[in-house]
Amino acid sequence: MRVCAAPPFAADAPRGDDARWRPHDLLCVTRLAHGDNEPDWVRGALARAPWVVVRRTCAAEGFVAVGVRGGVRSERFGTWVNIEDIESYSSPEHLLGVDPLRARRALPAFIALATLRTSASPLRNHVWGPTGSAGFELATGVPTLTASSDLDILIRLPQRISRAAIDSLAQALAQAASRSGTRIDAQLETPAGGVALAELAAHKPRVLARASSGAQLVADPWHTP
Template sequence: MTVAHPERPTRRPAEDLHDGPRRRVGPLAALDGRLPGPHDLLLMQCPGSLRPLAGGALPPWARAVLRAHPWVTVGRAPVLLAAPTAPGPQRCARDDAPAPDQWIPVTVCGARPGQRLDALAPWAAVARTLRPEQLVARRARLAPGRLADVPALALLPEVDRLVADHRLAWGPIGAVGYELGSGVPVAGPLSPLRLVLRAPHPVSRRDALQLRRALSKLPVPVQAELETRYGAVLLAEYAAGPQALTLLTPYGPREVHDPWFPRGPLY
């Protein structure tokens, strides 16, 4: 006699509450070989593998934050290779291959003032990466009440309309970006709207001034960065047209006259 067994449900690719399949942890390339850049959000497969820049172990508040929401933000600092002065490679508990010698600068933020930790994250322990440009589409996942309570979140479609006139790729960063990426309600009614505008090619000061004026009319404070190939400058500073600009680079701020064609060494 043949016994019928109930059909087993088809197993889906590894997914989690953070929406979508995770990248296989290990030395495989992600993002078409591109390492994460400033303001990207990383979902850590092994949060305990982070190493504070100041040395020592992760503080208790950081461990608690990472256990609940293992998302970190990439900082504007160089990616490090393993060296005697840097943390040695750490093998992720869920990894099936040794970690590569690449350490990403990241920031962990807690709920209380002063809870900010700069650390290094091994690239092998990164499960997912979200760029700011990917976050706007995630607004539809928020509860309707969040849009009513947080003006910065409600205004994203208007920002998209204003920036579209200048054909710049853009995305939210800061508290608004973190909430869109992680789903953690960290933005508040008074949260400013921070934006990164991708500008690999020169933007005229006239266009920058027009965009700054349009954004300044929104009912929330807006701080926008023009991200060039060499670093970022504030949109407001560039639009104002000073002779010298502050270019934020992975090696620290530098004074330049043209953020697209800076002269002299940047590090």
């Protein structure tokens, strides 16, 4: 997040970990309290679509760390929502059952998504779903993707998969992206946090894992202390 509001709770308040909502989930909110240093565009964005995305940040009990999306990539605001103000939510995997509007289906990212939803998809045996602009548009119905947008996806991998399987998955997604005329950015949800598939496929000795406690380099995202 480029700008973030101060927490609406004390620094020493007990932190909660409400399992109902996970990073990348989209929350429909009935209200969102004004945050300090809130950008001017935030209220207009919420008027168009009262949806926020769950962030990887610990919050005090009764709150969820969320982000507000504006109309352009540079418009991102990190803030906090009271759980009493959450009306509904959509997870990435839930959004696989939502089709884009007919007039929007020719966008490269939606073409790529349609390819990955087929029975021949390399993701057919995984729990996964769209995030980013594609996920936001499917959840809200508000046009968000552009012709140059990547397709962002989240793949849940609580159990280890082999290096060969990682390489095969990365190659298959790259081929699907090339056929669709876009790029597919895949993040793996592992016990250590969110890890980019591209980093694992590059066989780096350590990869960056993003968790609610912060980001850190790990040698094995499936091994946690």
